[in-house]
Amino acid sequence: MFQGVLTKMQTEFKSPVDYYLVFADSFVHVNSFLEKKVHITRTGSQCLSCSQPNEIFRQGFCKSCFFETPSAGEWIMKPELSKAHLGIEDRDLAYEQKVQLQPHIVYFAVSSGLKVGVTRDTQVPTRWIDQGAHQALPIVEVPNRYLAGITELALKAYFNDKTNWRIMLQNKGEALDLVAERAACIAKLPTEVQPYVVQDPPLSIDFPVARFPEKVKSLNLVKTPEYSGVLTGIKGQYWIFEDDTVWNVRGHEGQVVDLSCS
Ligand SMILES: [Zn+2]
Known part of the structure; x- marks a missing residue:
């Protein structure tokens, strides 16, 4: 027990x-x-x-x-609201600097359909496993959470940012050419993140x-x-x-x- x-x-x-x-x-x-x-x-x-x-x-x-703990601030779910890079506090500036001012990636993952997401570098591939993604690929690696947030916001105009968990669990997600998707989305990225595009290969994840x-x-x-x-x-x-x-x-x-x- x-x-x-x-x-x-x-x-x-x-x-x-x-x-x-x-x-x-x-x-x-x-x-x-x-x-x-x-x-x-x-x-x-x-x-x-x-x-x-x-x-x-x-x-x-x-x-x-x-509503009080710094680890549940609104910038967690909405990275574009991150303000630690400006020295502006939400709930606890020291905590927010520690979490937000580190390398983040914006990625494509396929768990149900193609989706875009944000995570810290240190959370790869954990974040993709947690989402039940069977394929994933980084698009950009940027120095802070704010830049990742505005990149995701720009891509959300073209791509989904939610997982359909029923389809994910039924393993009905499609297999996609993520490298081609990355090449095609570069023109849609904000100018300030264009220098941060990465060329990492896609990752496949196998679940038990x-x-x-x-x-x-x-x-x-x-x-x-x-x-x-x-x-x-x-x-x-x-x-x-x-x-x-x-x-x-x-x-x-x-x-x-x-x-x-x-
Ligand atoms: Zn409590």
């Missing part, structure tokens, strides 16, 4: 990807649960910022932490999935605190079960669970 507060699964880029759930005093190699019956019980919640047993509002944080679901039924442990089922795959931050139930682990950050396998 494993017990603890859920955070997103940690991954190792192997073929297929290795997944781990890390708790305070133990960890689970999730791949070892494949083809086995897994029991999940939600027993409570614990905010990832204040550690209080509060109801989780978003991203593993209780409502007051979500024996059977993709035909329909997709989403498990919400806040509404239904107990579930048992045979795990048939792991893709992105989702567990896929034999009965077409899918469980978004990242969507349950801050929930406290008991986990076992038989």
Whole structure:
């Protein structure tokens, strides 16, 4: 039996990807649960910022932490709002300088269809694995989050920036020529990021999935605190079960669970 507060699964880029759930005093190699019956019980919640047993509002944080903690600032979801490069504080300038003033990439990923996204260099390929992308390719590598944000904003006029998670989980994404897509999008980039175009090759990611679901039924442990089922795959931050139930682990950050396998 494993017990603890859920955070997103940690991954190792192997073929297929290795997944781990890390708790305070133990960890689970999730791949070892494949083809086995897994029991999940939600027993409570614990905010990832204040550690209080509060109801989780978003991203593993209780409502007051979500609106106060520097790690949930609006510039996280909207990188173009980053202001640390101007010395302007949002919630905590030292934190924002540390996170925003480092190399970021803008990339293409294919998880459902082609999408554009932003991440820190240090999060490659973790970010792509978390999205369930089977192909990905960097477009530009820029020195801060603001430049990545305005690049993404310019490309959003032409490309999607969301993953359709149902299609991603059903493995219905297409195979695309990402190198050709990158060459074709360069003229659409803001002038100030043109010097930062990279030539890295595309990356393919292989997920441990024996059977993709035909329909997709989403498990919400806040509404239904107990579930048992045979795990048939792991893709992105989702567990896929034999009965077409899918469980978004990242969507349950801050929930406290008991986990076992038989
Ligand atoms: Zn809190």
